[in-house]
Amino acid sequence: MATDQNRLQREKEYHNKAFSEGTRKKADKYYTIHKISFGQLIHQLKELCSGKDVLEYGCGPGSQSFTLSETAQTVTAIDISDFAIEQARKKAKTEGYDNLKFIEMNAEALQFNNNSFDIVYGNAIIHHLDLHKAFEEIKRVLKPGGKAFFYEPLGHNFIINLYRKLTPDMRTIDEKPLKHQDLKLLKKYFPNSLIKYLHFTSLLAVPFRNYKNYYGILKMFHKVDNYLFKMFPFMRRYAWYCVIEINND
Numbered sequence: 001m002a003t004d005q006n007r008l009q010r011e012k013e014y015h016n017k018a019f020s021e022g023t024r025k026k027a028d029k030y031y032t033i034h035k036i037s038f039g040q041l042i043h044q045l046k047e048l049c050s051g052k053d054v055l056e057y058g059c060g061p062g063s064q065s066f067t068l069s070e071t072a073q074t075v076t077a078i079d080i081s082d083f084a085i086e087q088a089r090k091k092a093k094t095e096g097y098d099n100l101k102f103i104e105m106n107a108e109a110l111q112f113n114n115n116s117f118d119i120v121y122g123n124a125i126i127h128h129l130d131l132h133k134a135f136e137e138i139k140r141v142l143k144p145g146g147k148a149f150f151y152e153p154l155g156h157n158f159i160i161n162l163y164r165k166l167t168p169d170m171r172t173i174d175e176k177p178l179k180h181q182d183l184k185l186l187k188k189y190f191p192n193s194l195i196k197y198l199h200f201t202s203l204l205a206v207p208f209r210n211y212k213n214y215y216g217i218l219k220m221f222h223k224v225d226n227y228l229f230k231m232f233p234f235m236r237r238y239a240w241y242c243v244i245e246i247n248n249d
Contacts, residue, residue, distance in 0.1 A: 004108075004130070007174050008080065008106060008108075010172060010173065010174060011080055011128060011172055011174060012080045012081060012082070014172045015060070015079075015080065015081040015083075015084065015172075016081050016082065016083040016084075019060060019061050019081055019083050019084045019087070020083050029206055029209055030203075030206055032206070032209045032214075032218075033199060033202045033203065033205055033206060033218060033221075034151075034199075034241070035215065035218060036215075036218060036219060036222050037151075037198045037199070037222065037241070037243070038123075038151060041149065041151060041243055042064060042067060042068075044149075045064075045068060045119070045121055045149060046067065046068060046070065046071050047071070048119060048147065049068050049071050049072040049075075049118075049119050050071040050072070051071075051072070051073050052072055052073055052117075052118035052119050053072070053073055053074045053076075053116065053117050053118050053119075054068055054069075054072045054074065054075045054076070054117060054118065054119045054120075054121065055075075055076050055077070055078070055112075055116070055117040055119070055120045055121070055141065056068070056075060056076070056077035056078070056121050056122065057078065057107055057120050057121065057122035057125055057126075057138070057148075057150075058078065058079055058080075058107055058122045058123070058124075058125030058128070059077035059078060059079045059084065059085075059088060059102065060079055060081070060084045060088075061081075061083070061084040061087035061088050061091075063077050063088050063102075064121065064123065065077040065088070065100055065102070066091070066092070066095075066097065066100070068121070069097055069099050069100045072099065072119075073099065074099050074100075074101070075099060075100045075101070076101050076103065076112075076117075077100070077101070077102050077103070078102075078103050078104070078105040078107060078110070079102075079104065079105070080104070080105070080106060080107065081104075082104050085102045085103065085104045088102045089102045107125065107129055107134060107137070108129055108130055108133040108134055108137060109133070109137070110137045110140070110141055112141045113141075114140050114141065115141070115142070115143045115144065116141045116143070117141055117142060117143060117146060118142075118143055118146050118147075119146065119147055119148070119149075120138055120141065120142055120146070120147075120148035120149075120246075121148070121149050121150070122148075122149075122150045122151075123150075123151045124151060124152060124153060125150065125152075126150055126152060126178075126244075127152055127153060127155075127175055127176055127177050127178050127182075128172065128174065128175045131182055131185055131186075132185070135185070135186065135189040135190070136189070138189075138246065139189055139190070139248060142246075142248040143248070144248060144249075145248065145249065146248045147245065147246060147247055147248065148244075148245075148246035148248070149243065149244065149245055149246070150243070150244040150246075151241065151242075151243055151244075152177075152178050152241065152242055152243075152244060153177040153178065153240065153241055154177055154178050154179070154197075154237075154239050154240060154241060154242055155176065155177030155178060155179045156179060156180070156237045156238055157200075157238045157239070157240060160203075160240055164177075178242070180237070183195060186244065186246075190246045190247065190248065192247040192249050193244060193245060193246045193247060194244075194245040194247075195242050195243070195244055195245075196242060196243040196245070197229045197236040197239035197241075197242050198225065198239055198240065198241040198242060198243065199225060199239055199240035199241050200225050200228060200229070200235060200238055200239055200240070201221045201224045201225055201228070202218060202221035202222055202224075202225050203240065204221060205217050205218045205221045225239075
């Protein structure tokens with residue numbers, strides 16, 4: 001128990017600092033390659049969230065909750081960072097969102113009733129967590145027939161792992177990008193879950209991020225990745241990210 005509390009406190013302190021000081025901004029050039037894949041996910045979510053009760057699982061201050069609330073009936077967003085929650089609340093109040101609520105909360109011990117949400121969504125959150133606890137809580141709060149979507153980093157590409165080792169200040173000591181055994185565990189909790197693998201050659205688009213035709217270049221690499229992952233399934237192991245779609249059947 002003490003070990004868990006220490007880990008959670010480290011996560012909270014790290015993210016309070018990261019959100020307040022912007023310590024991860026030097027990685028923004030790499031995250032530009034998510035423009036297509038992440039944009040597609042949010043577009044899909046906006047449609048699925050229409051008239052639904054939604055939980056954003058680890059929202060940070062730059063939450064997608066604001067976007068999802070445009071179609072959802074209600075959006076509840078949680079984060080372990082009290083700084084992030086305060087910033088999000090201020091924005092929601094200033095901009096007049098009335099179907100949106102932000103709560104400081106431990107994602108491994110959700111304070112919601114069973115079957116509370118139609119949709120659960122998270123961006124780069126579950127790899128910070130005890131997966132057994134996270135999957136149990138997600139399953140508990142999802143309504144029967146509900147769906148969950150997570151946009152998560154993977155941990156098998158040796159080049160990306162080398163970069164991670166060289167930039168330890170950009171992540172917490174406890175987070176662990178998902179590996180094959182983690183995705184097998186996911187299947188035990190949610191047998192009908194789907195995994196879409198993202199970003200291999202698209203990393204080569206980063207040097208062109210300031211070019212006028214960057215989107216076109218990125219789109220080309222995105223198509224190459226889709227082809228490679230479809231035709232050569234073994235290459236999925238070396239993807240940078242994945243989209244997890246959980247079906248709570």
